[in-house]
Amino acid sequence: MQGKLLRRMLTRYDLYLLLLVPMVWYIVFKYYPMYGLQIAFKDFSPSQGIWDSSWVGLKHFDRFFSSYYFWQLLWNTVSLSLYSLIVGFPIPILLALLIHETPSRKFKKWLQNATYMPHFLSLIVIIGMLNIFLDPITGMVNRVLAVFGMDPVDFMRKAEWFQTIFVGSGVWQNMGWGSIIYLAALSSIDPTLYEAAKMDGASRMRRIWHVSLPGILPTIIILFILQIGSWMDVGFEKALLMQNPINAERSDIIATFVYKTGIQEGQYSYTAAAGLFNSVVDFILLLLVNGYARRKTESSLW
Amino acid sequence: MPSRAADEKWFNFLIYGIATITLVIVLYPLVFVLSASFSNPEKVADGSIWLLPQGLTLEPYRKVFENESIWTGYANTLFYAGAGTLVNIALTVMAAYPLSRKDLPGRQIFMFLITFTMFFSGGLIPTFLLVKSLGMINTAWAMIVPGAIATYNLIVMRTFFQTSIPVELQESAWLDGCSNIRLLIRIVLPLSKPILAVMVLFYGVGHWNAWFNALIYLKDEHLYPLQLVLREILILNQSDDIGAGMSERVLMSESIKYSVIIVSSVPVLLIYPFIQKYFVQGVMIGSIKG
Numbered sequence: 106m107q108g109k110l111l112r113r114m115l116t117r118y119d120l121y122l123l124l125l126v127p128m129v130w131y132i133v134f135k136y137y138p139m140y141g142l143q144i145a146f147k148d149f150s151p152s153q154g155i156w157d158s159s160w161v162g163l164k165h166f167d168r169f170f171s172s173y174y175f176w177q178l179l180w181n182t183v184s185l186s187l188y189s190l191i192v193g194f195p196i197p198i199l200l201a202l203l204i205h206e207t208p209s210r211k212f213k214k215w216l217q218n219a220t221y222m223p224h225f226l227s228l229i230v231i232i233g234m235l236n237i238f239l240d241p242i243t244g245m246v247n248r249v250l251a252v253f254g255m256d257p258v259d260f261m262r263k264a265e266w267f268q269t270i271f272v273g274s275g276v277w278q279n280m281g282w283g284s285i286i287y288l289a290a291l292s293s294i295d296p297t298l299y300e301a302a303k304m305d306g307a308s309r310m311r312r313i314w315h316v317s318l319p320g321i322l323p324t325i326i327i328l329f330i331l332q333i334g335s336w337m338d339v340g341f342e343k344a345l346l347m348q349n350p351i352n353a354e355r356s357d358i359i360a361t362f363v364y365k366t367g368i369q370e371g372q373y374s375y376t377a378a379a380g381l382f383n384s385v386v387d388f389i390l391l392l393l394v395n396g397y398a399r400r401k402t403e404s405s406l407w
Numbered sequence: 408m409p410s411r412a413a414d415e416k417w418f419n420f421l422i423y424g425i426a427t428i429t430l431v432i433v434l435y436p437l438v439f440v441l442s443a444s445f446s447n448p449e450k451v452a453d454g455s456i457w458l459l460p461q462g463l464t465l466e467p468y469r470k471v472f473e474n475e476s477i478w479t480g481y482a483n484t485l486f487y488a489g490a491g492t493l494v495n496i497a498l499t500v501m502a503a504y505p506l507s508r509k510d511l512p513g514r515q516i517f518m519f520l521i522t523f524t525m526f527f528s529g530g531l532i533p534t535f536l537l538v539k540s541l542g543m544i545n546t547a548w549a550m551i552v553p554g555a556i557a558t559y560n561l562i563v564m565r566t567f568f569q570t571s572i573p574v575e576l577q578e579s580a581w582l583d584g585c586s587n588i589r590l591l592i593r594i595v596l597p598l599s600k601p602i603l604a605v606m607v608l609f610y611g612v613g614h615w616n617a618w619f620n621a622l623i624y625l626k627d628e629h630l631y632p633l634q635l636v637l638r639e640i641l642i643l644n645q646s647d648d649i650g651a652g653m654s655e656r657v658l659m660s661e662s663i664k665y666s667v668i669i670v671s672s673v674p675v676l677l678i679y680p681f682i683q684k685y686f687v688q689g690v691m692i693g694s695i696k697g
Contacts, residue, residue, distance in 0.1 A: 114512050119587045120505040124517060127502035130555055131521060138529025138537055155536075200429070206422050216426055218683065219433050225675045227616035229634050230668050233641030234436060237664060245439065248454050277433065306411075309418045334526060342619050346642060360531070367532045368623050380530035388527050 145378035158374075165378035174362075182358040182383075186339040188272050190332060196276050197283030198325065202313055204284065205291045217288075220281025232346045235274055236261060261347070264355040271347060271356075275340065286328065287321050294320035323404040330398055330406055334391030337383040359383050444468070444665035448658040451665070467666035470659055477667070479629060480636035487550040487632055488614035495610040496603065498556050499564055504591050507568035508577075525558045538624060549624035550617070550632070560609055567602040568595065604685045608678070615675055633671055640667055 114121070140155070145165055147158040169175060200220065207213045223231075238245045239260040247257040260266045294316065302312045341360035348356040359379055367376030391406075399405035438458065443451050447462030455461055471477055502521070506514050528534075534553065543549040572595050580590050596603070618634035625631060639645040641664055 110512055113510070117508075117511055117587065120508060120511055123501045123588070123591075124505045127498050127556060127561075128517065128520075130498060131524065134534070134537070134553055134555070135524040135528065136520075138533035139527070140529075141533030141536060142529050144533065144536075149536075151536075203422065203426055203429070206418075207426055208419055208422070212423070212426065216430060218680075219430055221683075222437070222676065222679070223433065225612055225616075225679060226672055227618070227634055227637070229616075229618055229637045229641060230672055233637065233664060233668060234440060236641065237440070238436065243452060243454055243661070245454075277436075281433070308414050345619075346638070363531055364623075368535060373532050373536060377530070377532040380532055384527060384530055391526055 142377060142381055144374045145381045147374060149374040149377070161374075165375045166382070168375065169379050169382065174357075177354070178357060178359050178362055181355055182337055182339070182360075185268055185271065185344070185358060186336045188268050189275060189339055192272050193276055193279070193283075194329065194332060196280045198287055198321070200280050201284040201287035201291060201321075202317060204288060205317065206309065206313070217281070220284070222281070223278040224282035226278065228343050228346055231274055231278055232343070235270060235347070239270070262349060262351040264352045267347065267352045267355040271340065271343065275343070287324060290321040290324040291317060323402075326398055326402055326404040327406065330391065330394050333394045334387055336390050337387050440665050440668050443662070444669045446662075446665075448655075448662035451662050452658055467659070467662045468670070470663050471666050471670055476628070476631070476636050476639075477633070477670070480631055480633035483630060484615060484633040487547065487617075488611055490547075491551045491554070491614045492607060492610045494551055494555050495557070495560075496606055499561050499606060500591075500596070502556065503561050503564035504568055504595060507565045507572075509569075509574075521558055521561065535623060544624055545626045545630065547630065550614075550620060553620065554613075554617075557610070557613070560606055564602055564606060567599060571602075572598055601685045604682050608682045608685075611678075612675055637667060637671055640664060 144155055144158065146160060146162060147155075148161050148164075149155065149158045204213055204216050207216060237243075239247070241247055241257045241259040244260075246260070250257060258266070260270060298316045298320075299312055302316050307315065337359060339358070341358065341364075344356050344358050345361050345364060348361060360383065363376040363380045363383075366372050367380075395406050399407075439456070442458060442460040443456050444467055445460040445463055445465070446456055447464050448467065450456055450461035505511055506518055506521075508514070538544065538549055538553055541548075543552065576594060577590060580594055581587070585593070616634060618632065618638060621630075621632050621635050625635075644660070
């Protein structure tokens with residue numbers, strides 16, 4: 106039996122050879138950083154290296170959790186994610202239903218191609234466009250406000266506008282792309298189900314509700330789990346690009362704090378602790394939601 | 408109760424209405440930027456542009472192309488995207504093909520090790536320290552190696568190999584004495600052109616739009632990719648060296664923002680229609696639980 110397994114492996118030695126380089130890459134660039142996370146419990150000094158730096162227990166976590174900015178960072182992170190989820194999650198589903206229901210094939214294609222396009226623009230371009238359109242003097246939005254006799258608003262420098270602009274532009278950029286996966290699920294629904302519903306006299310609205318939505322529910326659940334699993338990780342690069350000293354009270358999330366205090370100021374151990382807190386919260390959320398979905402529904406990641 | 412036909416008509420009216428509004432919301436900002444980029448800077452500044460270009464001119468584009476850092480940025484990005492995508496595709500295929508073979512002992516273990524990294528990671532600081540200790544800071548390597556594989560893409564590719572390449576074909580080739588590597592190159596890859604196109608698009612656009620790794624790993628401005636140059640012009644407002652006179656300079660530095668957006672986005676938007684028919688397929692494959 107064992108000899109047989111060994112022979113099976115040996116005759117496929119070239120497949121292992123192919124795997125070798127990618128696996129080495131995974132070990133170095135994905136698993137070694139996990140090993141490096143121990144600096145969160147140490148006082149890392151570059152001259153001593155990761156292993157030889159001295160252990161300090163939970164010192165960095167204590168400092169982070171008791172710092173005066175911790176609760177604000179946490180609230181900024183959690184609320185931004187919640188806002189993104191509530192607005193950003195349903196819209197691609199609605200868009201997919203809209204595209205699916207559009208009778209004209211040509212119009213359908215237009216709608217698809219146009220809404221996919223912004224996904225390919227870079228974040229820098231998106232923030233650049235926000236700066237252009239929301240400019241307090243020359244920006245289109247303020248020009249329209251002026252037509253209605255309203256005072257101009259410096260949107261990009263107002264803390265209270267940060268989350269709305271963040272989420273709104275995210276929807277504009279990604280709703281089309283996000284809808285593809287639902288459209289795929291919609292097109293794999295058995296057409297006879299629609300026919301049967303039609304025979305029973307169900308209106309278009311009722312067919313969406315009773316045939317389309319249940320048909321794509323498994324996809325919705327999987328994507329929902331994935332999104333919950335990156336709760337603390339929401340749009341870090343975008344928040345960083347949109348950040349300025351004036352809106353920082355809302356735009357500073359844990360990830361941008363890690364970048365500024367860690368990479369820019371060199372407090373590696375301290376921010377590794379903050380980063381680990383982020384990763385662990387995400388991982389636990391993923392386990393919880395997936396476990397719940399597995400018990401209550403038939404769809405789960407594993 | 409309204410009749411069936413009336414219900415249909417009303418519903419279609421609603422659908423077309425919402426769809427048209429969506430289309431306008433998505434397209435208007437793009438059309439506006441395009442129009443403004445071809446407009447007289449004064450017309451841009453005084454807000455007389457609503458949809459179509461005013462005072463047609465190519466001056467903003469001329470200014471963009473006179474800017475040396477945009478040229479170096481463009482060249483650097485072309486190199487990072489080209490070399491980077493090549494490495495991405497090679498490594499992704501090298502991992503995805505063996506893992507797609509159900510007859511490979513131990514594939515579940517490898518698959519678990521790979522998938523796990525999607526849900527837990529060392530995070531920014533340990534990765535930064537690693538890249539630093541590998542001596543990649545301020546080198547082109549930092550733009551290519553740390554992101555050499557995207558796990559999601561790997562899984563999509565593996566699923567494609569598993570579901571779209573007939574196993575019988577591979578088995579009979581194997582029985583004929585064809586080695587696995589020959590099998591991959593001669594039979595599997597030629598049948599995988601759609602997914603390879605999707606991967607080139609995903610990875611290529613990723614490289615084209617990447618900026619954060621460059622921000623933390625590159626110090627030398629001559630190595631900066633296009634996106635970091637863009638960031639200086641669009642977000643940090645540092646395009647002062649572009650115009651000539653004082654007031655003209657202010658006007659032009661505003662106007663150039665539009666043309667620089669177009670210049671930097673055009674390559675991606677140009678290849679997009681060609682690959683577009685493939686990527687829907689790519690995303691669909693990704694949605695199949697593998």
